[in-house]
Amino acid sequence: MELEQARKRAEELRVIIEKNNRLYYDQDAPELEDFEYDALNRELKQIEAEYPELVTASSPTQHVGGTASSKFSKVTHAVKMESLQDAFSFDELREFDTRVREAGIRPEYVVEAKIDGLSVSLEYRMGQLVRGSTRGDGVVGEDVTENIMTIKDIPHELPDAPNFLEVRGEVYMPHSAFFKLKEQQELEDKTPFKNPRNAAAGSLRQKDPSITASRWLSIFVFNLQQCEGRSFVTHHETLDYIKALGFPVSPRYSVFENIEDAIKEIQAIGEARGTLEFDIDGAVIKVNDLAARRTLGSTNKFPRWAIAFKYPPEVKETTLRSIEVGVGRTGVLTPTACFDPVFLAGTTVSRATLHNEDFIRQLGLCIGDTIQVRKAGDIIPEVIGVTRHEPDAQPYKMPEFCPSCGAPAVHLEDEAALRCVNPECPAQALRNIIHFASRDAMDIDGLGTMVATQLVDKGLVHSAADLYDLTIEQLLTLEKFKEKSANNLLQAIEASKQNNLDKLVFAFGIRNIGDKAAALLAEHFGSLQAIREATEEQIGEIDGFGGVMAQSVTEFFAKDGTTDLVHRLADAGVNMQWKGEPKGDKLAGKTLVVTGTLETLSRSEAEALIVKNGGKASGSVSKKTAYVVAATTGEASYLVVANSLDEGTVSTQGNGTEVIGGTYWVYKGLDYVFALVYNKGGAGTGASYYLGADGKMKEKYTYTYNRITSYGTWRDKVVTVSTGDSKITDEDQNVAQALLFNYLDATDGSQEEGTLLAENYLGNGEKVSWAGLVEANNKIYTSVIPMGMSKYGIKKWPEAVTDQELVTKTDGGSGSGAYTAGVIPSTQYPDNAYVAIYSGTNFNETPVIAKTDKIGYACGRMRSQYYQTIWAADNGDVYVFSPGYGRTAVSSSDLKKVTGQKPSGAMRIKAGATDFDPDYYVNFEEIGTKHPIFRCWHISEDYFLLQLYKKGADDMIHGGTSADVSELAIFKAEDRTIIPVTGLPAEGKFGGEPYGENGYAYMAVTVTTGEHPAFYKIDTKTGKAVKGLTVEADAITTVGKMKYPSK
DSSP states (O other): OOHHHHHHHHHHHHHHHHHHHIIIIISSOOSSOHHHHHHHHHHHHHHHHHOGGGOOTTSGGGSOSOOOOTTSOEEEOSSOOOOOOEEOSHHHHHHHHHHHHHTTOOOOEEEEEEEOSEEEEEEEETTEEEEEEEOTTSSEEEBOHHHHTTOTTSOSBOTTOOSEEEEEEEEEOOHHHHHHHHHHHHHTTOOOOSSHHHHHHHHHTOSSHHHHHTTOOEEEEEEEEEETTOOOSBHHHHHHHHHHHTOOBOSOEEEESSHHHHHHHHHHHHHHGGGSSSOEEEEEEEESBHHHHHHHOBOSSSBTTEEEEOOOOOEEEEEEEEEEEEEOTTSBEEEEEEEEEEEETTEEEEEEEOOSHHHHHHHTOBTTOEEEEEEETTTEEEEEEEEEOOTTOOBOOOOSBOTTTOOBEEEOTTOSSEEEOOTTOGGGHHHHHHHHHSTTTTOOTTOOHHHHHHHHHTTSOSSGGGGGGOOHHHHTTSTTOOHHHHHHHHHHHHHHTTSOHHHHHHHTTOTTOOHHHHHHHHHHHOBHHHHHHOOHHHHHTSTTOOHHHHHHHHHHHHSHHHHHHHHHHHHTTOOOBOOOOOOOSTTTTOEEEOOSOOSSSOHHHHHHHHHHTTOEEESSSOSSEEEEEEEEETTEEEEEEESOSSSOEEEHHHHOEEEOOOSEEEEETTTEEEEEEOOTTSOEEEEEEEEOTTSOEEEEEEEEESOOSEEEEETTEEEEEEEEEEEEEOTTOOEEEEEEEEEEETTTOOEEEEEEEOTTTTSSSOOEEEEEEEEETTEEEEEEEEOOBOHHHHHHOGGGOSOGGGSOSSOBOOGGGOBOTTSBOSOSOTTOEEEEEEOSSSTTSOOEEEEESSSOOOOEEETTEEEOOEEEOTTSOEEEEEOOGGGGOOOBTTBOOOOOOOOSEEEEEOTTOSSOOTTOOEETTSSTTOOOEEEEEEEETTEEEEEEOTTOHHHHHHHGGGSOOOEEEEEETTTTEEEEOBSOOTTEEEOSSOEEETTEEEEEEEESSSSOOEEEEEETTTOBEEEEEEEESSEEEEEEEEEOOOO
């Protein structure tokens, strides 16, 4: 690999690794599996070892991964909390041993299991625990003392302790606690943590210590950082001392005199890892002698006296024998694969969840298939693929009826899951009981999850009505119940009979009916009987109710099971009349929005006060449209509904709907928003969401599609585009490249695939890719990017090769820039721009190709992603922007390229025309700040927001992915003028696509100064930016407008 290729690949790797570091250390939600992350890290280390001049101070190889979060106070560690160098083979361990011995040391080694959790420091003064902190980046961590105090295995006081002591340990979640938490999260309809490591980290980094206390965390202490007044000779001695003080230490640590014995111990730990009650992600070898450690020292990141061995992931093949379908406590039908037993990660497994119907469909599972199984995090079995279908095998179909009660299984309008909606279904009884007794419902004190679980498991309660038949004798059979606690619960059940009608309506758990909607129903109709008799039209007349909510109410009360439940509750004496206080008129006719945090009232108390005084409480001003923000907090991605972008604050907590993390967000009209996830070269995943009548975002459908490099909309479809292999080959088996399309339908969840030959698309022999899709003038426009010639293209159109020196002689490059011998890896036409114009209903027709040599190819490029730089103004004129990236194609000693000369510029295709306007041209390097563009977006009329290379063309050409793109400007296309954007924070990072409305651009800006991210409102006439809506989240990406369901 040549230096320039190595530089580009190193930059790519650093971005990927740093992103995963943020997700892993800061948000506890990594995208990469450990072995994938480790492989990327090793590749980067190898490049930097071969080219030391490429090592930078900010490289992830030079520091520990995490950073301190703004939600906790920062702690500077007195002793650096170092990371460990990884090894993936026993030969690497032997090389480590050689390095130690070459330093003149005859080592003993201590081998310990490497616990997979969150690394923390514990500090004690005079025997008292005074501070607990996370590792962070190794130098600065987070103060989590209050949360640390809730972990029972961590002593608050130490007997016979030194004046000051600091130890380092790993907070983890035992498997039993993880499965218990997972079950509880599923019970509460929350997305469960992916694995125990994420669960431990997410639990420790909670703002509310009581949440941490409820998560059953534990710790193993593995190092003595500081100890005043005592000295030690060996690491093993320090572990014995730590253990004597009362700390839990690794249950397995031993001393070995040579590396081969240490390797045998690592093998033994690996064989036992599947039987452990906690996760491990490897084993650690440490030099035992502390003086020898000081001699060996450390690099700026790793100690030279220790190394961590990582176990490889284990995947087994087996045969799928059957699929069992169970009913969860929320009514969701969950399929489970039953397969021939395989020994995997220390245990024998024969079952694994298949998640849902979409997952089965995506894998194409058939009974009898040969499947691949692994354990996620070494504990949770999962099916990851199919390697063979039996002849005549038929795809598995989910049952049409609930396996528990026999009721029809349905797809509700707002979700993809298959669900039983029978309120009397035995499998759902627990969830219904817990909700019925909750604070905002019937408020039965003492009837929480644990008590409800016992009542259901013992068969004492099957529905909410059974609560009112309970006797003291029955309650005394429950665990930990005495006569007093049994009487207290009976009194609370009796008191609930007098609740107002709105609490009963909410307690029914009617889908789409929250507590405020329940209050509106109760007040409007006055009695439960009147609600039951109301039509959808009558319910829809209530201010704030839509068609979906009205339909949910009528469907619920039309069920036979509901009728029986209501009659039994009435017989028990439960109040079914509205008895609310008369409303005041101080706020009559007014709608008040309650968002953010109030100093003296909870949000529900404030909303109740508004309603009591005649006003209307709302999370958004309009029941017609709202703004939907894409944001991330900690480990999760959210869609958050806001009433205004100009002011105020919204939070992901309580207001947000947790969704899959979108790389790109596509707002399809006012009806749907699509999350499109770019999966690092693999198949993409996505989901569509709509705005529910209750002001929450709802998942509509999920999708899987080809690798995505560009995207757009076409009529009622969202279209993803990528390049890949076609099914066409020549006689030498050279594969022709194709454009791969996926058409995702928001209305019915269907999706179609399409292909188009990418070879010789422009008639010049080159393969192409696309960047952006623009709908305008009843046509669709796309920027076509020439990408050189493949082996297939060179053989088929040899005359298209303009210079034989451009054809590669050997393999080379890496990542998205990798190439093989016998190709032309970059375009021969960097100073031309092409636009394909389609007029039909698909891409199979022959397009009109508009071509210009005034600008280079038009796309914002970031590795394999082709950002859209072609947009339509409001009058239908299509503007085509070029950064001038042809200038970055620089020849090297073994690879000749055609280097472009064109500066960053723009051209226009007028509405109705099919060629570039010869009288229109803009050179961005001659106007405004004279900087080339990186990305751009249409805002309104003929105003465009430009993101520019702040340090000019030279930084764009030579800076690669590290170039400064922090400058924004407004471009008025008709006048060919640029106005710099002012008023943005100096430390801000921009989100994705801005939102344009009423002549303003709203750009998502996340700052690094500890403040919450916000949208900045940019006046397209003046370029002045002012701070608008603040979002209580870690980062925000984009925003769009959506409409509520019509009544």
